[in-house]
Amino acid sequence: SSLGYDPIGWGMPYGNLVATDTAKLVMESAVHALIILLDYGHPIRTEEAAAIAAAGDAESALPSVNAHDTDAQGFNVFRRLLGQVEAPDQLNFVYKGFVRLLNNVHQSESTYLPYSITRIGIEQELLILFWKCLEEMPKFLPYIMKHCDVTEIFVPICYFMLEGRKDPSKVGLMYLCTFTLLKLSGERSFGVALNKPYQLSLPVDVPLFSGNHADLLVIVLHKLIVSGLEKLSALYSCFLTIICNVSPYCKSFGSAAAVKLVNLLQLFVSPRFLYAAEGNHVYVGMLLETLNNIVQYQYEGNGHVVYSIIRRKEVFEALANLTLPSAIKGARDLLDKKAAAAMKAASNARVATTISATGSADDTVDLYADATPTGLISTANVERRVGNSGDVEDMRTPASPQPGTANAAAATAGEASGRFLPSEAWLQSVKADLPLNTILRLLKHLVPQVEEIASKNVGVDEKIVIDFLRSTTMVGLLPVPHPIVIRKYQPNRFTCLWFTAFQWGVIFMHNQTVPLFDGKHVKLFLVQTVA
Numbered sequence: 001s002s003l004g005y006d007p008i009g010w011g012m013p014y015g016n017l018v019a020t021d022t023a024k025l026v027m028e029s030a031v032h033a034l035i036i037l038l039d040y041g042h043p044i045r046t047e048e049a050a051a052i053a054a055a056g057d058a059e060s061a062l063p064s065v066n067a068h069d070t071d072a073q074g075f076n077v078f079r080r081l082l083g084q085v086e087a088p089d090q091l092n093f094v095y096k097g098f099v100r101l102l103n104n105v106h107q108s109e110s111t112y113l114p115y116s117i118t119r120i121g122i123e124q125e126l127l128i129l130f131w132k133c134l135e136e137m138p139k140f141l142p143y144i145m146k147h148c149d150v151t152e153i154f155v156p157i158c159y160f161m162l163e164g165r166k167d168p169s170k171v172g173l174m175y176l177c178t179f180t181l182l183k184l185s186g187e188r189s190f191g192v193a194l195n196k197p198y199q200l201s202l203p204v205d206v207p208l209f210s211g212n213h214a215d216l217l218v219i220v221l222h223k224l225i226v227s228g229l230e231k232l233s234a235l236y237s238c239f240l241t242i243i244c245n246v247s248p249y250c251k252s253f254g255s256a257a258a259v260k261l262v263n264l265l266q267l268f269v270s271p272r273f274l275y276a277a278e279g280n281h282v283y284v285g286m287l288l289e290t291l292n293n294i295v296q297y298q299y300e301g302n303g304h305v306v307y308s309i310i311r312r313k314e315v316f317e318a319l320a321n322l323t324l325p326s327a328i329k330g331a332r333d334l335l336d337k338k339a340a341a342a343m344k345a346a347s348n349a350r351v352a353t354t355i356s357a358t359g360s361a362d363d364t365v366d367l368y369a370d371a372t373p374t375g376l377i378s379t380a381n382v383e384r385r386v387g388n389s390g391d392v393e394d395m396r397t398p399a400s401p402q403p404g405t406a407n408a409a410a411a412t413a414g415e416a417s418g419r420f421l422p423s424e425a426w427l428q429s430v431k432a433d434l435p436l437n438t439i440l441r442l443l444k445h446l447v448p449q450v451e452e453i454a455s456k457n458v459g460v461d462e463k464i465v466i467d468f469l470r471s472t473t474m475v476g477l478l479p480v481p482h483p484i485v486i487r488k489y490q491p492n493r494f495t496c497l498w499f500t501a502f503q504w505g506v507i508f509m510h511n512q513t514v515p516l517f518d519g520k521h522v523k524l525f526l527v528q529t530v531a
Contacts, residue, residue, distance in 0.1 A: 002030040002129070003097025007104045007118045021118060031125045032507050037078045038132050039500055082136045091143040095153075098130050102156040109203040123160065124506045127176050128499065134183055135491065145189035151196050151213050157181060158220045162204040165228040172502045174224075178238050179489065181217075185242045186488035191249030211254030218243060218257040222264060240264075240286040241487050247293040248484045251301045258304035261290065262312050269319055271330035278420050281430045284319070289485070292438045296481040299474055303466040306442070310450055313443050320436050327422035335419055438478055445477050 005027040085091065101120055108119035120126075130153075133140050144150055161177045164170030184190045194214040206223075209215055221239045224232055243261075253261070267273060268283040291309065294302050309316070446469070453468060454460050 028122050035128050041076045079136050086139045095144050095148050099152040101126055106159045124173050128503050145187050150193045159202050165224050171231050178235050181242050182238050182489045185245035191246035195251050209254050209256040214250040215254045215257035218260055222260040244286050244290045245486055247290040248297045253302055253305050255304045258308045262308040266315050271334050275331040275334050285434050288435050303469040306469050307466055316439050324427050331421050441478050
């Protein structure tokens, strides 16, 4: 009932308007019931409830259970039966069911006749069920990676992320899609599968490009970072981890994706991001690792990426030549801009308060401003898997001269005031962590040759330069290829609790037309008054 439903049916346009689709209603109820049954008595969730109860925080604890009940120890017969699904035909049925139902969402928006195909309205619940299948069925993920076209499930996930990137009500869906992509990106076969040519057209504002599904991944995540909600900033590390995980296996990035990759690096190197917090250079490190993977393992087919690196050579050179005075100046400028923006906001707030006092406006409070679990990602466990072992050259940059008294005093004052200002220790840590050596060697060898081609041919075509880059070899010129590092998602108590809260919120909101719940006894959140 959950995955056997076909929303197209006999293919008759507007068939849903002729007769009531009872099978759809059964499918929705079956999916809701199944994800609830699979979540009940989850071992990590039960352990967290016990820990909270032991700490004495009774109001925050989950509902108590009998200590002698097998469910309280994490046993769940439904999860056990789901984990025993191993037959290839059964695994194929499950995967094809998810593909058919999740692709229905964007297919229903791409028809020549508007609303001629029934759109299912439970894509969030289906993604939760798909996640539970990945977690509870040991044979499911290896099967779809080996025997199925994983891009069939990848495309609708990208569509959901693009469609909901500016909708505050879909922040939970964005987290769910990100976790799913992070889980899939930990598999080598997923990165290889993204080399399949992309020939679809999604009904969202994606720039036209010719390339593969890896291009789509970069374009989608670039849009989420550049034009997504501010609440998505907690997911930036996951976005970059996904790109980094698949980068060693992507044979060819198109022009659009290559430019956006380097644009992301330029964005995170800018003072607005780099000096916003002490650990923000980690984002830069992940992007540099991504570019290193492409250059070291897939150089021949990625002329567009190499050309984009050469065109933005000043970004890499400035990062390599970063000094403490310039870092402090950039951080101070950022703090000044933030202070000016805060003063302007306070001034506007005083004006609004004055207008409100005269009875012209009402005060409103956003009760859902902090509903997103922004600390979720930072607490997740990450497994680092190393393959293709080889010697890696020392990438440390020579230490910069000792800072002057004024610079040291400025850094100390910044720390004392709770605002981040770069220090000598921070600068040395950044230079040690950023893998710039490979890119700098690439630029040292290729930039003079590209400039020579440009000087000989006025108005040289980009295609000529890219063909030249593809015909060259960097063997013996770059450092020994570094090991491939795959960062795999690992379940933890925080994500488990978040999934439980998210799924109940989705189910509760979906069943409001004919109330399934008595609202008097449902508590989705607790409001505490602070004196």
